[in-house]
Amino acid sequence: MPLILGSMTAVPAAAAPAGPTATQQIQPVKKVDPSNYPDGRYIVVLNEEPAATYDGGVPGIEATKPGKGEKLTGKKDFQKYKKHLEQNQRAVAAAEGVEINRSYAAALNGFSAKLTSEQAVELAKDPNVRMVAPDVENAPDDYSSMDILELRGKKGAWKTEFGGEKNAGAGTVVGVIDTGYAPGSAFFAGEEVQPLKGNAKPKVGVPYLNAEGQIAMLKADGSTFLGECQAGEGFTGEECNSKVLAAQYFADDFIRFVPEANRAPEEVLSPVDVDTHGTHTASTAAGNSGVTQTVDGRDFGVSAGVAPAAKLSVYKVCWADDDPATGGCYSSSSVAAIEQATLDGVDVLNYSISGSATTTTDPVSLAFLGAASAGVFVAASAGNSGPTASTVNHGAPWVTTVAASTFSHALQGTAEFSDGTKFRGASIMNAGVPASPVILSADAAAAGGVSPALCGPDSLDPALVTGKIVVCDRGVFDRVAKSAEVKRAGGIGMILVNLTDSSMDTDKHSVPTVHVNAPQSLALKEKVAANPDIKVALVPEDTTGEPLPPVPQIAGFSSRGPLLATGSDLLKPDIAAPGVAVLAGVSPIGTGGDEFGFLSGTSMASPHVAGVGALILAENPKWSPAAVKSAMMTTATPVKNAEGGVDGDVFATGAGQVNPSGVLSPGLIYDAGLKEYLQFVEGTGFADVDGLEGIDAKDMNVPSFAVGNLTGKVTVTRTVTGMKPGTYTASANVPGVDVTVTPSVLKFTKPGESQSFTVTFENDTAALGQFAKGSLTWQSKQEAVTSPVAVRPQSVEAPSEVSFTSEGSDGSGTIPVTSGSNAPIAMELLGLSKATSEDFSLVPNGGGLSLSTNASNYVSTLTIPEGTPFAKLSVVSADPTADFDFFVVNSRNQIAYQAATGSASESLNLQNPTPGTYRVIVNLFASPDGRATAGTFDAAILGADEGNASLTPNPLELANGESGEVTLNWTGLEPGSYVGRVTYEGSAAVTFVSVVVGADGVAAPTAVSSTGDADKLRTAPQGDATPTNGK
Structure with a gap:
């Protein structure tokens, strides 16, 4: 009882029934209102200090207050003083005919008893009594991340925005792609689903059995969810219920790649979670309400998922074995699960699994593109590699990427x-x-x-x-x-x-x-x-008296931008949510019998956003995934820094902390759909889309603004949709950068009306080579629609790669350069380094790979030394109609890099590649008439300055925003392929150079760039900042 203890130290000691001691005082008769003391159970607190704070004064009894490092019961007179207090308690009670139920003497001096109103009043008047307090049946303080999101309570968003806790998320289904779920968790409890009775029609949000015996549900958007409860080991397929409508597992690759003897002994081929990660994320997103959580005997009160009325569909893709190199979450399984979830009809997908930091077009990202185009809102974890810059995963604009924040001081x-x-x-x-x-x-x-x-x-x-x-x-x-x-x-x-x-x-x-x-x-x-x-x-509590750290703050482990993919022209992460010490359901199998547990990671943050997505779609079922994302981002609240101010690092915070109370009234929406996403894909150079013109990442219609290279003036375009009539005025704050919005006022006369605007950025005083961060806001009388901004003024803008051919040993080529300042641009050239070449001839086999050379695969050994800044690997086909692919395999037989498009020839640019010894597998996928086709494998490892090339002029003098050219001159080169690197003083810009000498007319293959390990075929869940039983 903290309140009672606090008052004890503020009130002087009073007389005990046996008479006052030298340190005690007689208190005047107190005025007592009898109406405050009905019949009932009470705790009566007396004035004398308890043993824990008694510092002496009673004749014959020494102080029992323990010193530093001492134990209370170890004090010599503890039992004597305890007996003294209990004797006085009995005297006070006896004076009013009260029978003591329980006596307290160590931390509190008092007793509990059942009192009549009259007894309570008389005890309250007693000068020896400090207080008479009702013995309230207090629930323990609930420990829940729902509180910082302001979801609970009379003024919480569940009640004010989403129809109450029992209706929040109703009519939606949240799909969770993870390690499965614990069917016995209270968060997933539900009723057995029954067929419709008679001619009854389905009701929104009420599951039923269809004619085939499958669980179905009419959703808020008018469509029907229909999934499968897939039987497996330890799972009969009858466990699905009115809460978990479907549960499926995707084990093909796990079975194929991992022998049974190497699988974790607790692993089961079924939807059952043996790890705990999936149970935690699913219960956070849409677990039942009213669940009492206990950990290690300590009661943490009642909690719920973010969308407690939403239903769940579970997709298990992550598996445990005795070798981290072969277990985990296979990309192929993830893609299959995304596809199945889309077919089943989920409204939301949560994906707390790692991904690529260097591409937005890996298979999983593209599968999410398909899901988004079908109307599925996707939340994904940003990664747990912070605070290192440029570690954020899941950079695709159709995915909402979630950072992790702190939320509580309770633990x-x-x-x-x-x-x-x-x-x-x-x-x-x-x-x-x-x-x-x-x-x-x-x-x-x-x-x-x-x-x-x-x-x-x-x-x-x-x-x-x-x-x-x-x-x-x-x-x-x-x-x-x-x-x-x-x-x-x-x-x-x-x-x-x-x-x-x-x-x-x-x-x-x-x-x-x-x-x-x-x-x-x-x-x-x-x-x-x-x-x-x-x-x-x-x-077991904070006794330092030091100020508590502000919340929410971004967790140190939460991955940061700028995004490596797209040249930092897309801002990620998008938003933040609670992700530190989140309490939710866990699997008893993975935790030694526990049902609830704490986990930290962006994996824990992502399902909060997934749950908010379900809340939105229950109220606005026709909103697009982009609209849902926009509503969250533009209504987010600030994240704090360590000093308690606003954290302005948008590469850590994204738009800020998700704010469920504001998401239904965003004012304006930055919407996008399949057309815009395909234009983005084409703009990345990944694919050509018939009938569409590609757009730069910085022009993607997202509610954030990012420019990775600002030289001169850069203008981007956005389109917003008004949710209701109103006039909005633009303002921007990006220190050191001039920002011009055209037009600066937008007027909407009806809901659903769309208008476009441009934003022009020009550097003024911001430091070159560093991101200037701020915000852009559209303000109306009722709403402020705010977006994060990050632009990086550069001294130079230059191409990342240029390729030249030369018939003879001497030649030259030009590199276009744009200046971002008025200072001369000094440049440095590394290389040109010659590639090694290996010839081969293969017959096609449709893509079957081998780790040793055979008729369809040529295998070479590649060594990349420590500190290699750049390597260029190429396969050149002698027949432009054939289709060669190649794969770079590491020592654990994992594909570290790959170039496998439909082109005849392939090439990889590896920036700062991971050192080591690799095997390169060249495969002939197809050729005309299946005939044998010759090819050449070239490997160029950039080393020192070879003295065979120069740059002129150097330095290059251009005004701010002016474009010009620098000439690369080479001499004395023997026939073959060469690579080099140009760097620009004071700039992060780098140009990689390829020169082919003695070219015979064969076109150089288009390169696929990588800044590190390319997308792994197998990835791991991002549960903790370290694993579940983290390090």
């Missing part, structure tokens, strides 16, 4: 040192540990123990650890495995320390644990190292 613990120093950290321990000896794990190494500093398995010596609290470094081993090792060695508590700034995680540990972040954690370790006799207590 705190404190390491209290005996010298008075306190360190706050994350903790969910039920009970703390009294002041005890503490030791660094590195100083407690067992003989032959491996990684004792990391508290690795069997690394600690029980003789050194028993009875102590152990400080363990984070990393390598699962976090919960560290506390298990501490317990094995006899430790009684753990302080888990981050060595660098990272997440603080609320795991269920084997011993009481506080997880402390850097840099405080480093000071903690130094203190322990310098004071071997110091003691520490672990307290």
